[in-house]
Amino acid sequence: MKRSFGILLCLFLGLTGRSQDEAALKSQVRHAIDELVQFVSIPNDALDAADINRNISWLTREFNERGFNTSVLPTEGRPLFFAALPMEDDKPTVLLYMHFDGQSVDPSKWDQSNPYKVVLKAPENGEFTEKSFDELNDDINYDWRLFGRSTSDDKGPIVMFLNAIDLLKKENKNIPFNIKVILDGEEEKSSKPLPKAVREYRELLAADFLMINDGPVHGSGLPTVVYGCRGITSLSITTYGPEYPQHSGHYGNYAPNPGLQLAQLLAGMKDEQGRVTVPGFYDGITMDEATLQVLKSVPEDSEKINEYLGINTPDRVGQFYQESLQYPSLNIRGLGSAWIGEKARTIVPATATAELDIRLVPESDGNRLKKLVRTYVEGQGYHVIDSIPSREERLTHPRIATLREGSVTDAFRTDLDNAYGNFIVKTMGSAFGEPVVQIRIMGGTVPIAPFINELKIPAFIVPMVNPDNNQHSPNENLRIGQIDYGIRVFYHLLSNQM
């Protein structure tokens, strides 16, 4: 799944191909490694305000040194960090979004004692072996990796950006864009203050397009541009049997079973190929031939995906993986009724609960979809409420379901033919001499809808890091080759004329 950066370097033409430029880039990568080690050494769990402030101090110094004006924007939660190069009226403005906080760590689950102290490792015989940083001084092996919290998610891309700026300045390159940078301090805790903050700072953040540098490149390792991401909402459904659990001998065949009710409800929501049968669920979704061609152009092999998942036959919401992501999902993320396994008891349980998450696409408003499910449940003869039924309700209604709705994070999707998108694809394509993977919408959810809703600008995700980076998990890591990649991406996008 990983691209060969050796081959890539041979093909590389963007930095003019002269060997001294290659040397300059490599030297910049070496510098970026040291800078990332330093940045990662400042713990960044958003639960700790003081640590977040220490990260902001580091960012302020680094951005100031590079000629950015910076400010710290208070929010209802952790502050946002803002930086901008001096503005010129005639240039289009790009707003970059990254984040400097990281997932919480449990050091006992890491192979290193301190997840904030970067460890250098080389892949050898299918394992990773620790290396001394001194070994980087002669030559840099791009397959070696930096292990530590946020090396990939998302301090790595910030450091790549800073070093791309260094390189542009060293070469006195003209930057034909105004650059604004907004760095989130609690993305890993869901960026709760963001919607209000974006509203409040909308004039400061005004831009022509938004570029998000977070998440991994496509599994093929090819240069990747993502035009959107699915949104999400959730729904929990609880059905009711007897008011209290009852002996399954005394009341089995008489007291209604909540698990059966739930199974019948869920079974009626989807067909056997996983397509939602709730009327209206896929309304409004159409794809023309050109769109289908872009989806099909993503270099993916169904067989490999299935092998990765350990499955024989996938659901058939679309005919292939990328097409499936163009639709909203209705996923049973959890089921529970009484106990399973050793703890199972011979009872008719009192309740059964299904937790659903619904991934959204722009055509599918989250509240509308939840209403469709509610209507379906009511159509099955259920009295639908949003709390635990009272005794009176239990005695009155043959069937009762409690539906609890989670909040909605909207999807976003920029048109595939957007001019800024065309520019990004063209620039990356010529910089790397490789096809650019265009993802119309990615399956997961990045909470940046507030930017798009408030600023009304096209947005693109341009990821930088390796797909196998253990994001959100112990032993998070960044392949050194990706630093080269990220610096190149920023260098070209920020120096090429549209």
Added chain:
Amino acid sequence: MKRSFGILLCLFLGLTGRSQDEAALKSQVRHAIDELVQFVSIPNDALDAADINRNISWLTREFNERGFNTSVLPTEGRPLFFAALPMEDDKPTVLLYMHFDGQSVDPSKWDQSNPYKVVLKAPENGEFTEKSFDELNDDINYDWRLFGRSTSDDKGPIVMFLNAIDLLKKENKNIPFNIKVILDGEEEKSSKPLPKAVREYRELLAADFLMINDGPVHGSGLPTVVYGCRGITSLSITTYGPEYPQHSGHYGNYAPNPGLQLAQLLAGMKDEQGRVTVPGFYDGITMDEATLQVLKSVPEDSEKINEYLGINTPDRVGQFYQESLQYPSLNIRGLGSAWIGEKARTIVPATATAELDIRLVPESDGNRLKKLVRTYVEGQGYHVIDSIPSREERLTHPRIATLREGSVTDAFRTDLDNAYGNFIVKTMGSAFGEPVVQIRIMGGTVPIAPFINELKIPAFIVPMVNPDNNQHSPNENLRIGQIDYGIRVFYHLLSNQM
């Protein structure tokens, strides 16, 4: 739901109705209370062998004092206690089964500090108030209760039997039966050694009929005879999605959802009224008009049962509660897939599991029913295995289900027109001057099938204790009136000629 023993006493004719006999009975009840307090004071959790032996010592003394020959029968677990009055060849033999072990106790959940130290309480204004045992010396209030582990389940009936023997002896009554008593020492731990022990001691245990004195009388409080009980087996079904849980954004709509598969399987096993639709599940079950009349004669009010359960509409396996119990059940006793509630995570889970219990009737062999379910699951396109699928199996089969089967405890049911059954009903009916509730089969499972299978004799459950005795729970109790009831039942059954 409780009968009035005040009214009962006025109606009482069995002990000839003379006031000196009533006084003798009441004095015997007083004696039985003291004896029960003493017996309960010996802890009887079968996990503790020494305690079980201390109970056997007590039983040996009490039965010997009443002229029984006793012996302790070793088994693979706790010993059985056996007692018999001297045998006479021309008399039919009754074998009584009771148990002297009790459920484990958690004193912190009881209203009294020591569950083995009986506390006397009176119901006052909807609560129970502690009373001194001295207050029983003037008169015995039959609504007062004795709280302690095994007061009802099942030491109470043993003490009632001993005191009925006392009364029969005091009155020099002829006992037209040979009496054998077998007392179980680990019934609450499922009587695992019993099948083998009954085989081993079958000659010693040989009898013409078996009477089990365990469990509560019918909810109406009327004299009750039970002709059988359902058996039980279990089945767990696990379905599979991706090999490891996957991000619901990245793979929702593509990786198959195990919860949906499970829901579709379960939904297909029963209709919306709870009737099993798996072909053959109810095969062989017929009820003639006479049988239906016996079922209908049980004084039960559906509305009250529904109110007790907190439901509006019961399942419709039968047209009413007693009829429903004549069929095997297929109960979803537990469901689990990933997490619900606060712990729910946005994943496509790797597995989903349903725990089923199947209550059996004599027409429904447990292994046959499990095979029917297995055939049904296979018919839905599943590759059915009994272990966790290998990676190769996952990649080969579109759908996989793991079925794990529990052991089978058979049902038993004695014919409603059995001669011993007729004798019991007639005797109890005339003793109490009230209709006797005849339960053709009770819903729960008593593990006495080994007796019936080995000894091939008719069996009857003649319960003694109040329905609201908190059996198996904290604050187990016995209504004092039930001691009177139990002594009378034994007195009449053991002194009336067939």
